[in-house]
Amino acid sequence: MQTKKMWFKLAGVIADNLPTASQECPECGQAQIDFQYVGERNTMRGFLCIWCVSCLHGIHISGVRIPEHADCLQKNQVETVKKRIPNFKVG
Numbered sequence: 598m599q600t601k602k603m604w605f606k607l608a609g610v611i612a613d614n615l616p617t618a619s620q621e622c623p624e625c626g627q628a629q630i631d632f633q634y635v636g637e638r639n640t641m642r643g644f645l646c647i648w649c650v651s652c653l654h655g656i657h658i659s660g661v662r663i664p665e666h667a668d669c670l671q672k673n674q675v676e677t678v679k680k681r682i683p684n685f686k687v688g
């Protein structure tokens with residue numbers, strides 16, 4: 598499977614029930630996936646970043662619905678968002 602497709606598949610898994618502990622990175626195969634939703638709580642829309650802590654590859658998906666149970670950072674808290682999400686390589 599294409600790496601990009603695998604990242605999107607991972608996004609689907611996260612949107613459903615947020616498990617990442619056993620998910621493997623499409624790039625390096627390590628089970629070191631982390632993710633963060635960022636958006637606005639009143640509209641529950643925003644973007645989702647998924648990355649691998651081990652190799653720092655990942656994906657950024659905009660225009661997603663933020664699940665009720667997800668931990669979501671506010672878009673305007675730029676410093677908090679910057680601290681939380683590493684500068685990963687997309688694709």
Ligand SMILES: [Zn+2]
Binds near residue numbers: 623624627649652653
């Ligand atoms: Zn990786």
